[in-house]
Amino acid sequence: MAETIIELSQISKSYGKVKAIDGISLDVKRGEILVMLGPNGSGKTTTIRLICGVIFPDSGQIKVKGLDPRKQGQEIRRCLGVVSETASLYENLTVLDNLLFFAELYGLPKPQALSQINQLLEEFGLSAKGKAKVGSLSSGQKKRLSLARALLNNPEILFLDEPTTGLDPEAAFTFIELIKKLNQNGVTAFVCTHNLHEAEILGQRFVFLDQGHILTTGSLPELEAQMSVPADIVVRFKGELPAKLKTPTQVQIVGYEQALFRLSLYQQIPYLISELVHSGLAIYEIRPAQSNLERLYFEIRRKNVK
Numbered sequence: 001m002a003e004t005i006i007e008l009s010q011i012s013k014s015y016g017k018v019k020a021i022d023g024i025s026l027d028v029k030r031g032e033i034l035v036m037l038g039p040n041g042s043g044k045t046t047t048i049r050l051i052c053g054v055i056f057p058d059s060g061q062i063k064v065k066g067l068d069p070r071k072q073g074q075e076i077r078r079c080l081g082v083v084s085e086t087a088s089l090y091e092n093l094t095v096l097d098n099l100l101f102f103a104e105l106y107g108l109p110k111p112q113a114l115s116q117i118n119q120l121l122e123e124f125g126l127s128a129k130g131k132a133k134v135g136s137l138s139s140g141q142k143k144r145l146s147l148a149r150a151l152l153n154n155p156e157i158l159f160l161d162e163p164t165t166g167l168d169p170e171a172a173f174t175f176i177e178l179i180k181k182l183n184q185n186g187v188t189a190f191v192c193t194h195n196l197h198e199a200e201i202l203g204q205r206f207v208f209l210d211q212g213h214i215l216t217t218g219s220l221p222e223l224e225a226q227m228s229v230p231a232d233i234v235v236r237f238k239g240e241l242p243a244k245l246k247t248p249t250q251v252q253i254v255g256y257e258q259a260l261f262r263l264s265l266y267q268q269i270p271y272l273i274s275e276l277v278h279s280g281l282a283i284y285e286i287r288p289a290q291s292n293l294e295r296l297y298f299e300i301r302r303k304n305v306k
Contacts, residue, residue, distance in 0.1 A: 035203035081150030140171030
């Protein structure tokens with residue numbers, strides 16, 4: 001069983017009269033990608049700040065690698081990397097000067113820092129930009145640079161708050177691939193995002209948060225078993241649809257030779273497809289009408305949020 005690297009126990013945090021976090025308990029396993037989902041104001045960023053020891057809880061206990069952020073914050077932050085929604089870089093400084101400045105904050109000797117920086121710039125395709133001012137970089141380049149900055153200290157845990165905000169699809173894809181590669185090399189990732197498609201690609205386990213409360217947690221299969229949500233799939237075909245199907249389903253034509261099938265259970269999909277194939281229908285494409293996580297997200301919120 002994987003080791004618990006982050007543990008939150010009955011954590012609460014208020015800002016004045018507003019309760020941002022209300023008695024949440026959560027554990028993060030070493031080497032996993034945990035994705036926290038929820039609307040604006042649900043407490044995602046506050047949770048990251050609490051774990052990093054930037055702010056302290058009003059009650060409850062946090063442990064990171066067995067350490068308490070209240071008492072051992074500096075030691076904890078040495079093993080963390082953080083990529084925030086904004087790049088958090090100095091736009092009037094060059095790429096190299098930015099990274100040297102942050103390396104000095106981490107206490108890295110300059111020869112070691114330069115070696116680490118050159119390696120990161122090469123890995124993230126920024127070697128030619130070392131002398132360029134950060135303000136001249138594209139959004140994608142800035143985001144890659146912010147990830148490079150977060151990796152200067154070879155962190156064991158990486159926090160990513162809306163990591164692909166403002167990126168075009170190609171830059172977002174490249175950034176996600178970088179995160180997956182880091183995870184394959186042993187880095188634990190804690191991701192907060194609104195992008196359900198990217199969350200589904202990245203996440204190994206999901207936490208659904210609303211108004212400081214955890215609604216539910218689990219992997220995709222675990223959540224599907226919990227919720228028993230209907231499955232909507234779109235099938236592109238050639239031929240005549242059977243007049244009657246044995247598999248219980250609602251059928252709606254949604255385009256030329258395209259139909260939407262609504263099944264009561266996700267597990268019925270193979271039986272429906274087998275039945276369509278045996279009816280003589282030529283099937284060209286099968287796709288979910290919504291991503292699995294998207295279906296679950298709205299169903300979880302429908303059942304849990306008043």
